[in-house]
Amino acid sequence: MIDGYLRRLGVEGRPEATYETLVDLHHRHLDTLPYENLSIMLAAIGAVGSPDPVDPVETLERIATGGNAGYCFHNNGVFSLVLEELGFEVVRRSGQMLEATGPSGTLDHLALEVRGLPTTANPGGRWVADVGYGDGFRDPLPLVEGHFRQSGFVYRLARVGESGWTFHHDPHGSFNGSFARGSVTSEDIEASHLRLSTPPEGDFTRKLVVQRRAATGADTVRSIRHIRTGSGRSTRELREFEEWRDALGHIGLSFRGIEEDALRELHKRQAAEYDEWLLTR
Template sequence: MIEGYLRRLGIEGRPEATYETLVDLHHRHLDTLPYDNLSIMLAAIGAVGAPDPVDPEVTLARVAAGGNAGYCFHNNGIFSLVLEELGFEVVRRLGQMLEATGPSGTLDHLAIEVRGLPTSSNPEGRWAADVGYGDGFREPLPLVDGHFRQSGFVYRLARVGELGWTFHHDPHGSFNGSFVRGPVAQEDIEASHLRLSTPPDGAFTRKLVVQRRDASGAETVRSIRHLRSGSGAFERELRDFEQWRTALAGIGLSFLGVEDDALRELHKRQAAEYDEWLLTR
């Protein structure tokens, strides 16, 4: 089931469940599969019937065939499934962004804890793995209180009570951070996906976001803005459709099964909404 995913990441065979493998998979997933809400946005403008579901096996098959993963529920969903298939001990945790999209405790991010991988710097062997932030940390963070520097970015983890942690993003990141709480079930993920991906109130139905964390920074297309944080930082507007499409492809977005007319309509609407935002900022 996972061989197609591993081949997409450039791996033949099944690697052993070690800390080194976890780091390698984390890097390769981020390099290969960007964070994106393209299917949600296409559904929101009526170009497709419904967004891609968050069933991890469905996502895994789509990725193996050359398609996109999606946003956090998709990326972390298949990453946790693959880790389990390889023999890692994984706990899926309820996450909520600090800029909450609902009442306290509302699920809007799937977080991953990996256990049983002690190192000299993390003898307890508990790690926060996350390939679903888009511009989050590059490699797993040890689940201990502290600050962590990765390629010019600084992150912080702080314990909250018995079950939770707070992840504080670098100030140059696209969000402040997130709470990580107790375990979460697949049915909870599916219910939250429906809430977040359904117009007009769904938080992920308003603006296209495609982003990828690489070894030295993060690159993002948000609406028609193309920007980079970290090494080689820049920001520009993509009012030309072909430039916009090229930038999306450069970040790693797949257009498999996506009609050109639908993309053009999405770009047109995003440009118009961006101009409205400029008038009210």
């Protein structure tokens, strides 16, 4: 079931469940599969019938055949499934973005804890793995309190109560941070995905976001703006459709099965909404 996913990431065979494998797969997933809400945005404008489902098995099949993954529920959902198939011990945690407008405890992020991988630097062997933040950390973080530096970025983990944790993003990141509490079920994720991906109130139905965290920085296309953080920091507007499409493809977005007319309509609407934002900000 996971062999097509591993081949997409450039891995032949099934690696052993070691810390080194966790780091390698974390890097390869981030390099290959961006965070994105393209199918949600296309559904919101009526270009496709419904967004890509959040079920990890369906996400796995979509990735294996050259398609996109999705946002955090998709990326971390499929990553946890693959890790478990390889023999890792994974705990799925309920997460919430710190700046979320919903009530406390609202599920809008899936966080992953990987256990049983002690190292000299982390004898407890518990790690935070997250390929669903878009421009988050590159290497898995040890699940201990403290500050962590990676390629010019600084992150922090802090305890919340008995079992909760807060992740504080680098000041140049696209969000402030998030916290994780208890465990989460597939039913919880399905319900939250429906809420987030249904217009007009769904948070992910308003603006296209495509992000990829590479070794030395992160690239984000938000609406028609391309933002680079880390090495080579820059910001530019993508007014021309071809320039916008090329930028999305460079970040790693797949256009398999997507008609160009639908992409053109999405770019047109995003450009108009961006201009409205410029006038009212």
